[in-house]
Amino acid sequence: MKFKKLVIFCLSFNFVLTVFSQVKQMEIQEPFPVSVYNLKNGLTIILSEDHSLPLVTVACAYKIGSVYETKGKTGLAHLLENLMFMGSRNVGPMQHIRFIHRIGGEFNAVTSWDKTLYYQTVPSNQLPLVLWLESDRMNSLNLNYSNVEKTKNLLIEMSRNLKKEDPFRESMLEFDQLLYPEFSYSHPIIGSEEDLENITLKDVRDFYNTYYKPNNAVLCITGNIDQEKTLELVKKYFHTIDSSKNIPFAPSFDGYFKQEKHEQIIVNKDISTPGFRLGYRIDFPYSNDFYALTMIDYLLLGGESSRLNKRLLKRNKLALTLSGGIEKRMDLAVFKLFVLSNNEATKELAKKALLSEINKLKSSLVSNMELTKIKNMFKADYMENYSSPEKKALFLIMNYLSKMDIRDLSGELDHYLNVNPSEIVGIMNRYFTENNVLIEIRLK
């Protein structure tokens, strides 16, 4: 009798362990249903069901990007992104890609400032295959001298080609160094050629063993899934992967993101087109001011009918190209503008026209008609972010890894849509003043 009881006790305990080895962290319904769970080893799982088509997206993000890199080791995060396709204990080199292609799926990987992201969209009946592939490379990546050297050489070649193809790249990098206060924020994601040359197999192994751990990862699955069955599958493939106790804290900028004026001329022999770059340091992403700043981005640069597009490109034809807008790098944000003109005279006129448009926004209220237009444009772009399972997965991961609480997604769109004309004037006067924030690079 006692024996039977003990067996029942042990089996029940095992069941309890199974159930509680994934803990539901939160659930939201708007703008679409999402549930967040945590496995015992620290892996965060985000699930969102969408049964409109028989497909599923699996996105796996590691909280490691170029901002985490130190001097002399730039490009390490991006190098590892490429090495993640070179095989693991049970999956041969490049087999991950072939498995996905064979079933009609699509995949991609991207390294950004704050994360490295791998995602694939496949027919939903192939979900176990993708979880098998993702868990294998999280668990047991093959890192050897030959793979590392081969991939390093490919990336060095890629960096050289980028330089060749984009004559303005050099000025952009110099501009970033002025605009961002610290090296970790300003260096290019691809890294420097010299650093890539010097990265060793040990560096790569240490990097992988430090950051590619379940408690430093988020797994997001969207599409035609059943939550319970999906959780069981995720648990099967991921819960025995060891977590790490030694993941370094994410870097954050503690200093004062100070506003200053700085002018510099960059002379580049390869550039015959005159132009200029302007940069403004603005409030951090997801702050209260950020909603109005986003609307300002749309007023100045959003679409064909934006103020700068009409003034510089269409009406006065002062610029050949115009680009820019808000750029977020982890906990910092800047507002960039880049203009190329036909000649020195039109370049100067373009700059004056641009600054006059900025001044107009500081002194007069935006009409309701224009505000409705940019809000509708923003609303369309915002909702486009979750218009397919793949976009949903990327949207959820981006927000989960940001400073925002994912529960605030429910009302996030309204924050943007509630911005009023007087707020815009206030924010313009706070961040777009000539004296405190203007970093300029002129190209000659």
Add this chain to the structure above:
Amino acid sequence: MRIYIKKRRDYFIFFSLALFVFVFLTPCAKAQEKFRKSPPLPFPLPDLNIPAIESSTLSNGLQISVVSKQQPFVDLHLIIMTGESLSPDHLPGLASFTANMLFKGAVGISASQVEEQIEYIGGDFFVKTYPDYSVFSITFLKDYLNEAVKLLSDLLTQPDFSKNEVDNVKRDMFYEIIRNTNPEMLGKKLLYQIIFNDHPYEKYMFNSGVIKRLTRKDLLTFFDKFYRPNNSKLLIVGDISLSRAVSTTEKHLSHWQRKEIETYHINPPSAKEKTKICFTDLSDSEEATILIGNFLPKGNIEDFFSYLVFNQILGGSHVSRLFMNLRETKGYAYWAFSNIELFRNCMLFSVRAKVKPEHLYTSIQEILKEIKSLTENKIPNNEIEQAKSYLIGHFPIQISEHREFSLNISEVIALGMKETCWVDYYENVMYINSNSVFKTFQKVDIFNPVIVVVGDKDIVLDYIKEFEEVEIYNNEGAFQYKLGK
């Protein structure tokens, strides 16, 4: 160590310990779990449920088609059933020019006001002209259907075509053509020119030289002749019913006047009887770009899906024969793919590859060998099944973006394809087997294709000399001379 078990109580302790070890310590074991060693089997294939196309026709002949689908946007496509093939012979490009002018204003509305109105409804738009039709697509927030259709009505019924915008559009079209030095585009242009020689589709890829000949008068004539409701179809995809779509379009588009339109019959192009090799120079190009093409007859639905399976095996993806052979095995190419393009009464089958110049000749031979082998012999079943699995898996991904979804339907409507091609996609693919592909290609002759090579003449010509005869063209498609072996 030996374990002696004498009493029932000892059994009890032993099994309890064993169970404890099994339950608590197994997950801690470092040995790899068995399930990690090989890929898991898929679940059963789920159903694909695609909403049906519902249609109605207004009294002026405008066909309204609706696909009801829950989404925050409406994707609206106006299809004018006349494309570049009906531009006058002396004015290729007129259909594209007319299409590009439609969004450039109406009486009382300037081009920039049109852009502003579309952006006001959270929208964007694009225009594209094909040999058989032109399509005008607007995507906007679903609350603004009325505004979108009203704007479309203003553009269609009160066009302005100001001189200023005529000049702007001509300038943009001119620079778009001359700035295009993409080797694939140059090659495609020459391929179309040669393959559709003396056929109305030849006008699809026109040169910059014709732009200056296009006038406002030509534009007005073309517009008056073809931009009529009885020569148009309107597709609306979104959270909307057919009855609402009909009542909104009736309100704004019923006064769009119909006009009898002459019926033009375009014969399918005849298959090439002799392989032709053409070259065009692109200085400083380090690689050689190959394009190989020939026609496929339209055939029935089984033929169509046989073509798709054949194309998938040959060059539809990174695991197809061309990519695996030319890039992965032989290392000749950077990439190699094949494609099937649909027209109203034929299809164009083409291969495109970027190769190392020294492997140009052998790459072309390998491509031709692969085509021959797939069409002359029965394809092994495992390859057929693998291709079908890819097509079935990829189709829902291909239509997962709302814009792609609606564009696919607009193509079905514009080319007069059967709706079953679309809604019964899975069944159609599953039906294909080795025999059906073999049977289809018994009726087809694609062995005398047009071969186009784009590259730097100083590098590539040495390698292309291995062919018996090569025709040399300039970037504008003008024949220069013949090169013999």
